[in-house]
Amino acid sequence: MVNTPPLPRADDIDATWKYIEDGVGQVLRDDLAHGAGLSSQMYMNLYSAIHNYCVSRDSNRSVSLASRGGVGSSTRGAQLIGADLYYKLKGFLESHLSSLEAEAQPMSGGNLLLYYIKCWDKYTVGAQYINHIFNYLNRHWVKRERDDGRKNVVDVNTMCLCAWKECFFDPLEKKVIDALLEQFTRLRNGESTGTIDIRKVVYSLVSLGLDQLDIKRVNLQVYEQAFLHPFIQHTKDYYTKESALFLQENTVVDYNRKAEQRLAEEKGRVDVYLHPSSEQRVIETCHECLIADHAEVIRSEFGSLLQGYREDDIRRVHVLLSKVDGALDPILPVFESYVKQEGENAVKQLAKDLTGTVDASTYVDTLIGVYERYVHLVEVAFSNHTSLHKVLDAACLAFINKNAIATPDSPSNKSRDSKTPELLASYCNTLLKKTTKTTEDFDLEAKLENAIVIFRFLEEKDAFQKHYTRNLARRLVYNSSASDDAERSMVNKLKNECGMEYTGKLNKMFQDISVSGELQEEFKERVQQKRQDAAASGGEANLVDFSPTIIAEGCWPLPSVKDGFRLPNDLTKTYEAFTQYYQAKHQGRKLKWLWNFTKGDVKIHTKGSKIGYSVTASIYQIAILLAYNDADVLSVADLQEITGLSNTYLHGSLHLILKSKFLLVEGVSGDPKDVELTPETRIVFNQDFKSKKIRININGVIKTEAKAEAEETKKAIEEDRKWFLQATIVRVMKARKTLKHTALVQETIVQSKKRFHPKIGEIKKVIDDLIEREYLTRIEQDKYEYAA
Template sequence: MAPPQPRPDIVTNALATMQKAAAVPPPPMPTSKDDINGTWRFLEWGVDRIMFSLKEGVDLRTYMSLYTSIHNFCTAQKAAGPTTNTLHSTHRGAHLLGEELYHRLNTYLKQHLAGVHAEMVKHSDEALLTYYIEQWNRYTTAGTYNHHLFRYLNRHWVKREMDEGKKDIFDIYTLHLVRWKEDMFGSTQNAVMDAVLRLVEKQRNGETIEQSKVKQVVDSFVALGIDESDSTKTNLDVYRQYFERPFITATGKYYEAESKAFLGENSVVDYMKKAERRLDEEKERVPLYLLAEIMQPLMKCCESALIAAHCQLMRDEFQILLDNDREEDMARMYKLLSRIAEGLDPLRTRFEAHVRRAGHLTVEKVAEAGDNLDPKAYVDALLEVHTQYSGLVQTAFTGESEFVRSLDNACREYVNRNKVCQKNSARSPELLAKHADNVLKRSTKATEEDDMEKMLNQVMTVFKYIEDKDVFQKFYSRTLAKRLVNGTSASGDAETSMISKLKDASGFEYTNKLQRMFQDMQTSKDLNSSYDEWCKDTFDADDRKEGVDAYYQILGTGFWPLQPANTPFVAPATIVKTYERFQNFYNSKHGGRKLTWLWHLCKGEIRANYAKMNKVPYTFQVSTYQMAILLLFNDSDTVTYDDIASSTMLAKETLDPSLGIMLKAKVIIASPEGAASQSGTTYSLNYGFKNKKLKVNLNVAIKAEQKQEAEDTHKTIEEDRKMLMQSAIVRIMKSRKTMKHAVLVGETIQQIKNRFSPKVADIKKCIDILIEKEYLERLEGDDLGYLA
């Protein structure tokens, strides 16, 4: 729609003034102060010089004449009329004359802008912008000069009018802006804005433009934001309505069309690269020639057109990127979708499902080993998936907390409910504890401290996802006990570091007993030193030689997860004499305590003087049971199975494997040859025994015992869980007194879920047990009550 045309007579007058302003000689300065017409003719000539001939301008003498004529006119006394109050009449006269001068300037500006508008409509596109900017700069500069010229009018008449609350009176510079806004802006802003938008579109299409033109248009729109309620203040209303809104609307339409066309011919990955580039361009455009306030709405518009409108296509592509490990493209997709509300939720869901599938598939490969599954292989399989995708979360998804949560949820799922755990839900924590035992055991290969710490951190990574932490605790405490008792720990520092990590993860109570084990080991060390001193003071050298060199470990029953032996045992006389001596010493220091000897955990070394390597006797590392068997050969070259059984009193389940190990190592020979360990078999020493090592280890774990130990551990875990659930129920009911059955079950789960995941059926059984024990009672309906 074409802007309205100004009146022809005003246009003609304005154009003529523009052409002749510089050539017209100045009229004479008015001689009478109250001559409004003469005064205005003189002032109009000066304003013309300012408006049209800024380069020539006016000299100082002329400027002072113009200023003086304004001052004289505004202070003329004649216009005040007869009155007795001189002061009042002066004020009133100045008021009236100032008003006349103000309105004549206002009319002049209207006529001037009518001429400018008539010339502007002849231009279009960039030529229109060039003309608009040229005239705006000329007009506002002239407005600044005129503002100074009419300074006396501003200070007195204009100020008084504004103080009295007149809404249509402005200082002279603001009057120039108001006139432009009303006489020019309303009819040209659409054409100017269209030209600006076409110019910006050219830049978006890759052409080079004069950015300063857009910047100057923006500045003009900002300058026209005059607060109508207070002319001394400005706002951004004009800019927002006539520049920002059309600019953002045009931007949205441009990118909607471009993105649709681009996707029709290119891949989603290529589109993401383009969208990323476009967003960066728009962000860079703002400081170049736009107002900073436009940044947020502009980016929101671009994000809507470039991302939100096509987010489903990007989300559908995400699975392909995951399957092909295209980390860079996933990072790009994350950055784009993170810009829109709830843009990442579907990605997190798909990521979690993908990690869960990857975890299950990786575990299935190692699960084929069945009961012979290597703990290290199992833990490595769990870590492989976690390491891969935790790295992806950190790099592609910037470690965002919600993606970390999705990863944790997926890892928790495949760690606790994989193929290995189908028959036994406690399999994961059991295998993890065995792996930790292997890591912390002394091995033939020297382990660097950094490598050890790295492996312990890996154990803790899996531990974080284990739900049945009580199972891990039981198995870990048993393996720790064995390492401490047998002295097979690779490093004391590594052991304490691991306990410290477990304490940080699960609290003091979780590791209390583990720490007490270490205290007992130190106490035992001090006790053995005291025992050696006691022996020196009590016995002479010959008496001390009669015993066996021994080291004793005093382990507190309440802290060590050690069970008594499953077999009776009669120790050899030499060992009996030795341990009785220590027992006398211990009783003298700690009256009232009872020592229970754990023969199945004892071990020793025995020298085989009958078999030598280069004249050096072999040394056998044996269990106490094996030592008792071999000592029988000191009294006889051959010993029968029945003699061994009656002398040691060992149960067949323990005796047979002990003999089997020595037969396999060819330390003893069975007669008849190849006979099984049974009644009637005779055993003799192998005087031709040979081995590559001088120290031969015969103290090998018996598989049957290991299996039995694992079963006993699981039974202990079940009993402990029942007690834990019952204590939690009593604790809750003691504080609440009465509760609904379902609410009690829910709170019990909340209290103990950090130790293991209880089943609702098990909690209900515990509630029934507590009712039978009269800790709880059933009330009306579904309520339960606490019995003090």
């Protein structure tokens, strides 16, 4: 039990202070944090001494004390006293701290910091005790003083901290901060900082920021002034120097790696040692020294990184540059032109290796390949950044529509219309057509999805539509679709991209086909019936199996041609039977026959074959072959007489049969391709025909016909565009009444974009035409008025 001295007289300030001074001195000297300290009796006594003093009334004393404390109020004096004690305590603390400070003077660096921490720990704990001891003073005298507006009076704990700042920290500030910064240099250099609690020193400065007006408010002024400002400057100097040195001796790629690592480290350090409010400023400083100052150098390597497709290094460039406003922008055009060039080169290579015509699949796969390669890069290395997607799209748009195959630099392609839409359509055709190879469903779906990816980039979606529709028409009428589901899936995809209007005709075509299916069934039964009837009466019906497809004119891009064709006698009965049947079913409908899309199977018997060959041939070829039932040799003129076919179709069909060797040019055994067919050329039936295959398809595309069709499609596209532009211009002008030329052209381009990208020349021609037809009037040299 520690012996506690008796309490002093309440009205004796000297005795009272002496009593308290001993206690406070003990508190500050002893290591309270580590167990030693005041006994609770002593603690109580100190508290009581202060309490007693404050409540003892002595008006004389109180007045004199009030004036000493600078309070200067003689009217209210006796109510609360305490100023004397307050200022005595303050003086005591100040001298205590000054002696601690004097001890620190010779110290520096780590030692100084260790000493600082030791003193700080002891002092702050002590300050809390003292604050408790002086609690009565705090609650009454201090409170009243503050309430009366004397804000320089603060609670005892705060006063302790203020005294620390004034008498201990301020004189040592430069040395302490230098020592702190030195520790940060050690941290950055990867050196040990020993047992120094850096964070404690830094946070002591946060505690010292005191706002006398509002003690509870966090005030970072001391922290920022004394520490953060020099710290930022220090950071700047450190990294400016380091990055310059590093770049002298290392590659940019290594530098980027280093910078990324440094940024992560610095972020970690801020979290550990600094006040959270400083993070942004510190990190920004690092960005400035590590990235912004070297942005050009970092960007300079970007091209070669792309070339090497170095995903991780590219990712790093992106990560670094995107931290600084505007630093990324200059690489966008680099990326765009690089991808564009890559796309163009890939196609150029393909064109170079090409021998015959372009294979649509290889072409589209090449485009997709480039797209996927860089979309992956954008997703992975550029973390899906919108700006990068944008320039990637621009690059793809460019090379997909214009490249060595789509728009070859040749005089024959003056209009510079892209071939990509047609090739893409034919890519789809290959996928959707029945083939001997079976494509896995998921594979097919993925490939169709690829087609859509390219489709999105097409500038001339209308051209694709035309070609796609044409191909689909053939697949449907020739019943050569591989899968109905796949067909519909693709049409759905197109609908999702371009809306109902784009696919309306396609759906109508599907409908026709399904209606035709029912019709075919019905007609088949009818034929059966007729055959039975004829057999019953001992005759023969002379009907062949026939599956007609009834399609609505206008929805199908299947042109009827002037072929002059005369149906062979063997088929007329069937023809009549169907016509009768259909007319009875749908009165008033007119049937047109598209012989050029008609094919059939015939059996050909030769000397060498007992069972004969099943031959699939066009109806033209069938007509020619049937003629040989009655003769062995026929001249071209004879065949023309029999079939009625015009030269184009007769010669084309004959060439295909000659190629198959069922018929031969008399006296010619060489390549039938080289034979010039004249009316006198004699064609013989090849009795010696031999083939291992029993089923033979001799049907094929007649070259001249294919060419005419390509022309026709091109013309149809042009017509549609003209019509569309007319409608658009008239619509725009109707709404706007008068419009300047440039505005009209712009508006028209905008409204056409979803379909195709019209050339200004095309638009002008349509404007010319509309002026001539008096829909528009030119009211000024460059201004039109809607006139109709």
